Amino acid sequence: MAYDExxxxxxxxxxxxxxxLTEKRMFGGLAFLLGGHMAxxxxGRGGLMVRVDPARSAELVAGAGVERxxxxxxxxxxxLRVSGHPDVDDLPxxxxxxxxAEGVGFVKTLPPK
Incomplete structure (x- = not known):
């Protein structure tokens, strides 16, 4: 499955x-990177992939449609994968x-690659 353009x-x-900011095709999808880190x-499997502070993973997966x-x-x-919305394209x-913002905020704390 191709990513949703x-x-x-x-x-x-x-x-x-x-x-x-750079864009790179990765894992069948399109990643947005800051400082060389995917945010x-x-x-490519549908939905979003989001990089977050590992210490907040349990808190963030408590939401519907969010999983590690x-x-x-x-x-x-x-x-994290955010995919539980009936149609992630219609995610408000x-x-x-x-x-x-969650992904961008976390990767900004990392040293550039």
């Missing part, structure tokens, strides 16, 4: 003014902005 455009509109992506990413059979703290702008 409309969702990618919505994400892009939220991060376009971030210094050092958020339009996932599973990589090689392991749940990964700090990496405020909710999308909140998730994008």
């Amino acid at each position: 409309a969702l990618a455009a919505r994400i892009r509109a939220l991060v376009t003014d971030e210094p050092g 958020v992506a339009a996932s 990413m599973v990589m090689q059979g392991r749940e990964m703290d700090g990496w 702008d405020a909710d999308l902005a909140r998730w994008v």
Whole structure:
């Protein structure tokens, strides 16, 4: 499954003014990176991938439609999938902005690669 280009455009509109922003095709999706770190992506499996503070993973997955990413059979703290909305493309702008801000805010705390 290819990533949703409309969702990618919505994400892009939220991060376009971030210094050092790059886009990269990753994991079948389109990732938005700051300082070389993925902040958020339009996932190739649908929905969003969001990088967050690992210490906040449990708190953030308490929301409907949010789960830890599973990589090689392991749940990964700090990496979330947001996909439970009936159609993530219809995720309200405020909710999308909140998730994008969550990812951008966390990667800004990391040293550049």
